Amino acid sequence: MNTNFGLIGKKVGNTQVFLEDGTVVPVVAIQVGPCTVLGARTMKTDGYSALILGFGAKREKLVKKPLAGSYKKIGQKPAEVVKEFRLPETEVAKYKVGQKLTPSEHFQVGQKVDVCGTNIGRGFTGVMERYGMPGAGKDTHGTHEYKRHGGAIGSNMTPGRTFLNLRMPGQEGNKRNTALNLEVVKIIDDSWVILVKGAIPGARNGVVTVRGTVRALQKRAA
Numbered sequence: 001m002n003t004n005f006g007l008i009g010k011k012v013g014n015t016q017v018f019l020e021d022g023t024v025v026p027v028v029a030i031q032v033g034p035c036t037v038l039g040a041r042t043m044k045t046d047g048y049s050a051l052i053l054g055f056g057a058k059r060e061k062l063v064k065k066p067l068a069g070s071y072k073k074i075g076q077k078p079a080e081v082v083k084e085f086r087l088p089e090t091e092v093a094k095y096k097v098g099q100k101l102t103p104s105e106h107f108q109v110g111q112k113v114d115v116c117g118t119n120i121g122r123g124f125t126g127v128m129e130r131y132g133m134p135g136a137g138k139d140t141h142g143t144h145e146y147k148r149h150g151g152a153i154g155s156n157m158t159p160g161r162t163f164l165n166l167r168m169p170g171q172e173g174n175k176r177n178t179a180l181n182l183e184v185v186k187i188i189d190d191s192w193v194i195l196v197k198g199a200i201p202g203a204r205n206g207v208v209t210v211r212g213t214v215r216a217l218q219k220r221a222a
């Protein structure tokens with residue numbers, strides 16, 4: 001399987017699976033479909049080759065007229081999420097517009113996958129919550145309302161400015177994150193669902209992208 005290719009889905013929730021030997025495996029259910037082929041990019045017209053997939057449905061009244069016209073031209077309904085997956089032209093040619101991709105066609109039990117999603121946003125937080133800092137100062141020696149501060153950020157006379165990328169209070173979460181090397185435990189084509197062992201980023205019903213892993217785990221030498 002090409003590691004660049006994957007499917008779009010949403011995080012349904014957590015559950016558990018009993019294996020044949022009775023072992024209980026905690027898994028995350030991801031609904032990866034139905035994903036519909038909406039088009040393709042070619043080297044001749046776009047300078048690169050890719051497959052365009054759509055996931056979910058969107059009301060036509062919420063789609064701008066130029067985009068609605070492009071959907072009407074290919075005979076498809078507007079999709080909620082549209083993503084491109086880079087593939088060689090030989091692979092792109094195998095798919096047709098309107099084709100629905102099932103999970104078992106691209107994933108198999110025991111395969112390692114990477115799941116990309118958006119972390120849960122936690123708003124504006126301080127350094128103790130955001131980075132796990134212990135806090136500055138002590139409760140004694142006359143300190144007042146300073147226990148949760150990050151401490152001094154100055155750099156004296158040289159270079160006479162605050163360094164970049166200091167750990168400061170700010171927004172936590174709401175960023176794209178990828179969980180690597182997760183194992184596919186079970187595939188349910190009837191429900192367009194795959195069960196993946198391991199934690200994946202995002203809240204329930206959050207949109208995720210599942211691909212074949214790009215970096216296999218290396219076993220440490222004994």
